[in-house]
Amino acid sequence: MDGNMIDMAITAAIALSDPMRLSFLALGVLIGLVLGVIPGLGGLVGLSLLLPFTFNMDPFTALAFMMGLQAVVVTSDTIPAVLFGVPGTVGSAATILDGYPMARNGEAGRAFGAAFTASVIGGLYGAMLLALAIPIIRPIILQIGSPELLAICVFGLSLVAVLSGSTPLKGLAAACIGLMVATAGDDPQTGTLRWTFDTIYLYDGLPVVPLALGLFAIPEIADMVITRQSISGGANAGSRWSQWEGVKDVFRNKWLVLRCASIGSGLGAIPGIGASIIDWIAYGHAVRSIKDSGKTFGKGDVRGVIASEASNNAKEGGALLPTIAFGVPGSASMALILGAFLIHGLVPGPELLAKRLDITYTLVWSVAIANVLGAGICFLFANQLAKVALVRIGILAPVVLAITYIGAFQGQNSWGDISALLIFGFIGWMMKRLRWPRPPLILGFVLGGLVERYMFISVERYSWEWLWIFREGTFAPWVDIILLMALYGILAPVIRRWIARRRAGEKVARGIAFQRQNLDPGMYFNFAILAMFVATITIASGWEFGARLVPSVIGWGGVIFTGGAIFSGLFLMPANAPAAIAPESRAEAEALQGSALGPAEDEDVHFDIQADYGDLSVRTIFVRAANYFAWLLAFFASSFLIGLLPAMFLYLVGYMRFEGRESWKMVLSVALPLWFGSYFLFHKVLLVTWPLSVIGNFFPVLRTIEWANLF
């Protein structure tokens, strides 16, 4: 850092210390925190709404206001993730895996303490990286072309291997489902419309919000309803001291925090690698680097929360780098911040870097202050929030569900969002129940589009030279370094296990015979998935080569992995069944033991929240689940008839009264404020365009009245 930079950093700090600017920064933080808590809403919504108000501010105030908002969304999105297993934004999906089990164990306070501390450290780290990297960032980003991006995405996909735990075949098949869903939409090579089912909704592919909410939120709420237990079960929600425990956890794991913050800010700086990817890579890294992670991760290990949260706050500092240096926004939110730059006559690029360092340092300080402020506010409220885990399920479930439902609709403001939420909600619940790991699916989904895009560009541009350390005569080693890292990550544990078994002199001889007892609902689900992959291959075979290639490869992968899972379940004779392994995954776990692919004998590794129905009978579970999904469908149908927001009120009242058997007084005192709050937020503030309902088609006049335009 030379003298000029320090001068500029001080100039920016002085400019920002103006009370007016600080107040706007704080206001931005408050708005950001609120948006983060509500599933489906995030920085993008807030920024697009607030951008017009910044037109008349000076550039320092405008940027402080906007960055304040954007930087803390990923701090507060932890709250619903931990409390309900519902990701506040896609950036906190990985937080659920350990955060939610912690809340169920009565450790919500500790999870919050750890998450907010990790967030603030991650955020400060990101800001620091932003400050230090400015002079060198242009040459670095110029090195990262499509082949490098492809390698990074492949590295991300390699984490599927570790996130699949002791069910590698199901994990790989789940990843294939995610990859396949990611190919939906207008294909950039040939312009073929893939998997759009004749709807406009899927032209640009499936948005990630309804998918993530469906996969994680709907199943968690379902299981709350099925077990009829409040979130923390019998455990209490803990005291303020438990938050302190979480803070100490972070300092005990300081290296993990720093590593994950580096992952977050480093990947955040790469345009195209967004929030939905980064938390998973950090989580995967934690799983891989922590010894014996298989025993505790996914069951409420605080380190899982720390990894995810440190990375997603660190991302914002990184994401500003390409925005400032090249005017290439790393995310949709950054595109709006870029918009603010241009409105104030600031053109990103070499000029901004060289002549307006004060602006850049304003951003650095804003990110840093916002993170401290945001985490501080969250700490103040965490104790109260943790008590939500004690609320009766008859009230809590409909409230969380109604908010999730409206949140998913913020994906594209279309019926398609709701359909996707329900479809993936059902798939997610089946997967959770049948112990298919869900993280590989979402990882496949968020990386799938990028892998295909960069693969075509890399191969068309460089043919196979993209894989080589010299490209057109220039030394370009990064692709190989990253790919070797991915390969090492996959092979090292396999080889270690193989050696261990060789030493133990273990002999595995497995007979083959039809295993009738394994022909259960889980197996039928496998068959259904297999059929789906076969169908996709068949349909894709009619497309042009460029459109067909990737879906066919994924489809065949899916067939092989699902087929393998079916074969091992139905035909391999059990070895000495280790009792520690849950019955649902026993077949596959057993089948793979000794194949070196499988886990060691005494492990039951599953990096996902597991269903725990206590001693409920299968019949009870089935009836309650059917009831839950029937309510969901009724909500959907009534939305279609009378509009989404009016239907939400009906649902809240109906469910609390008739399922929860709450008193009318209770029902109305929850439903009315919640409904009017939603009405105010979505209709009045966010100006959501509601989907067209039947009643509105009959009475178009309703749509001309602003306050009643819900139909």
Place this chain on the structure above:
Amino acid sequence: MFQKIAIGLASALVLFLTAPSSNTAAAGEIEDFYSGKTITIYIGFGFGGTYGKYSRTMAQHLTKHIPGHPKLIVKSMPGAGGLKMANFAYNAMPKGGYHFLVPPDSSVVSQLLRPKKVRFKSQDFTWLGATNQTNTIFVVRSDTGVRKWQDMRTKQVISGNTGPGSTAFLIPAMMKSMLGLKIKQIAGYKGSSKTILAMEQGEHQGTAFNWLAWYSKVPHWFDKGKEFAYPILQTGVYKDPALPNVPMMKNLVAKEHVPIVNFMATLGIIGRGLALPPGAPKKLVEPLRTAFANMVKDPAYIADAEKARLRVLYTSGADIQKFVNGAISKANPEVVGAARKLIFGK
């Protein structure tokens, strides 16, 4: 029984409320119509490009000129090169007059060339005006040695684009087939910002965007004496005033290709502007066109546009409507077929 009465009453109410509408309206009526209301403008691209920048600037200033001064907000619905939003606007956008769209400049071209994907008729949108004409400019890195378009007959240029519906694909594809230039196309970049970054990285060497996309994102590329890249060819109806020395494609192609280049030129006329979805109240058209015309003359609007490195080159709604309707009615199947063959090779 009760239900029937209720429906009857409600229908009567609806008739009563909607009956007095005619094609022309007094200013007072429009003022009441928009007073205290919000207009949502949809764009078919992300916020990072010129669609985003123009729509925001328009939203900020148009409110002053519409009677009743409604609030305007912008929403982005990206997908399939803007077609997703245009399809949505035609089929599912509320038609009450509170929803506008910024039609993709490729509306007409897509309608003719890619009918399978297009579920709208450009001629059925009510065009309110355009704030900029957007000729498409092919820009090449200077280190390729290409200085004028003829150089590309011998020197191959690798050209990146965002997908087969984009101008970044269409224009180079036409240059290739009509002028016999050596262009290798690579598809799949996400948005103009990333395509331009990839060009700076050297992954490709040149592509076609509207001049403002170039000029607002990478103005330093064109600094006199240290050019990183050169604009070498433009497509449009009129020459871009900022590029008087860059030749127009329609003057270079063989006679039989002129009609194709001409209908491609609708891209430039449509530019960046506003339209109403089909079925919107007719009484709004004239007042909104007037409001648009007043906005583009407003010095405050021009100043803000310039601050964001945008410019104002106005085309009236009526003129665009005429041009669009004409281009579609005149597009005979032979020309369209020939165009499709030249561009997509099938």
